[in-house]
Amino acid sequence: MKKIYLILFSAIVISSCSDTDALSPVNQTRISEANAFETPERVQQTVLGLYAGVKDGQFYGGRYFNYQDVRGEEFNNDRSNGVTNLLTWNFGIASSTSEVNNLWNAGYLAINRCNVVIKGLETSPISTALKTQYTAEAAFLRALSYYSLVTLYARPYWDSNGATPGLPLRLNAETSSGNSDLVRSSVAEIYDQIIIDLDFAENNLLTANLADGVNSSAYNNTTRAHRNTAIALKTRVYLSMRKYDKVILEANKIVSNTAPFSATSGVPNRLAPAIASVFATPALTSENIFSFAFSPTDIPGTQNSLVSYYSNTAGTGEYSLISTGIISNLGWKTTDARRALNIVNGGKTYLNKWTKSTGDPDYVAVIRYSEILLNLAEAIVRDNNSIDARAVALLNAVRQRSDATTVFTVASFTNAQALLDQLAIERRIELLGEGFRSLDVMRLGQDFAAKGTASAVTSTDNQYIWPIPLSELLYNKLCVQNGTY
Incomplete structure (x- = not known):
């Protein structure tokens, strides 16, 4: 729809706000496009609005x-509710499917806000310093x-x-109609722009704990981008590109050579x-590199939050959780602290990482330090x-934080593939429910396994990726559908 590109500046809500809801501007005062960038206070509120847009x-x-x-293959759809992503679960989506259109619209609205x-x-x-900092935050969110x-x-x-x-690679600020038509850039060109944005963000974001207090609190260091945030996301992006030397280069900036692993600069x-x-x-721990905050006055909406999907209480x-998924892995010991994040209720096992009510949702972790350690370990191997x-030591750091009784050594693995297999298991355990499984399957060129009533999907099947939404095709006459080029 045209609204994908038409985010008039009045839609970027500006307001005064406290520290705890700084990224959730209250709709009290609107500032026009003409004067939104006139003062540091107004610009800051505008930038905070970018975070609110991405966490839609x-x-x-x-x-x-x-x-x-x-x-x-980790989850079973229990309620057969078409509103809560049933078609995504069973690989039955089409160009007109709601989730296909809604995610695209929300993503491009967030991108245009950044533009x-x-x-x-x-x-x-x-000041030039503030302009550079805020541009870097916008670049980070656009890359994400x-x-x-x-x-x-x-x-x-x-x-x-x-x-x-x-x-379609949209880098211009669209505040009026008439600019819908744009060809699709290649996958490589999209990734190139992502890296350009993240490099700029790394070089220009705050490192942390500045005297002016802009990024000095644990709250801001978790919910606003800083230098380490951009570096961390680059490790994920390069892993998807299979540029493992680049993953190592970036991760080494925020991971020490030996345990206990930590970032030695910045946050x-x-x-x-x-x-x-x-x-x-x-x-707001040191592990939570980047998260989106929510509160009773700032919720993601009905049937959107993670607690809504995964908790039956x-x-x-x-x-x-499917009984044949990662919860059946015998190496995941019952004494592992991560088992306590699952709960049995009514004869079924549910993921219990998010426990607050839908009216006051938990923060959503986007990047955690444990992911960076696993990204680095896999890239090294x-x-x-x-x-x-070192890869074994990184694996141990993640495993032993929750299971001190398991110690991997170089001798534990017969070859490099055996170590990679164990790292894959660790990712499935550690990052369960945090949005990684499809990413990992696809970047490795694997097939999606069958689950419940849903059939397996091969890497060449048209359901392997989502179609371009009907809303885009209707208004962008230069955009072609997947499989028609």
């Missing part, structure tokens, strides 16, 4: 994570949004080295002592095709 319920408020996970702010900052009279869309609506990077059609990111603390309110229990001692 149809995007990072919950649905994006659910789409990426329920395409995998509008980047453009507005160019002529803002605020494009990465999220390209990994669902386009073929993986490994297919023809990114030469297949990607997305002192490291694993939290206990896994439960990274989800327990307020979830605080939520509606749309998805339970794939890059040198060996049973690397």
Whole structure:
């Protein structure tokens, strides 16, 4: 629909706000496009509005994570509710399917918000330092949004080295109609722009704890992008591109050479002592590199939040854990603290990482330090095709935080593939329900396994990726559907 591109600046809500709801501006005062960038205070509120746009319920408020996970083999759809992503779970989506259109619309609205702010900052009279910082935050959020869309609506990077059609690459601020037509850039071109944005973000974001207090609190260090946030996301992006040397290069900036692993500059990111603390309110640990915050006055909407999907006590229990999925892994010991994040209710096992009510949802973790350790470990093994001692140590750091009784050594693995297999298991355990399963299946070129009544989907099946939404095709006459090029 045209509204994908028409986010008039009046829709970027500006208001005064407290620290606890700084990223959720209350709709009290609107500022016109003409003066939105005139003062540091107004610009800051405009930038905070960008975060609010990305955490929309149809995007990072919950649905994006659910789409990426329920395409995998860990969850069973219990309620057969078409509103809560049944067609995504059973690989029955079409160009007209609601979730296909809604995620695309939310993603491009978030992208255009970033474009509008980047453009507005160019002529803002605020200090050069602030302009650069805020532009870097917008670039980070635009990169996150494009990465999220390209990994669902386009073929993986490994297919023809990114030469297949990607997305319409919209970098201009659209505040009026008439600019809908745009061809799809290639997958490689989309990833190139993502890296350009993240490199800019890394070089220009705050490092942390500045004297002016802009990014000095645990809240801001978790819910606003800083230097380490951009670096961390780059490790995920390069992993999807199979550029393992780049993953290592980026991860080494925020991961020390030896255990206990931590970032040695900027925000002192490291694993939290206990896994439960990274989800327990307020979830502002050193491990939570980037999260979206919610409150009773700022909720992602009905049937969008993660607690709604996965809890059958605080939520509606749309998805339970399949008995043949990762919970059946014998190496995942009953004494592992991560087992306590699952709960049996009514004869079924539910993921219990999010426990607050749908009227006061938990924060949503987007990037955790444990992911970065696992990204680095996998990249090291794939890059040198060996049973690397540092990779084993990184694996141990994640496992032993929750299961001190399991110790992996170089001798535990017969070859590099055995270590990669164990790392894959660790990702499925550690990151369960956090939006990684589909990403991991697709970046490795694997098939989606059958589950329940849903059949397996091969890497060449047209359901492997989502179709371009009907709403885009109706208004963008230069955009072609997947499989028609």
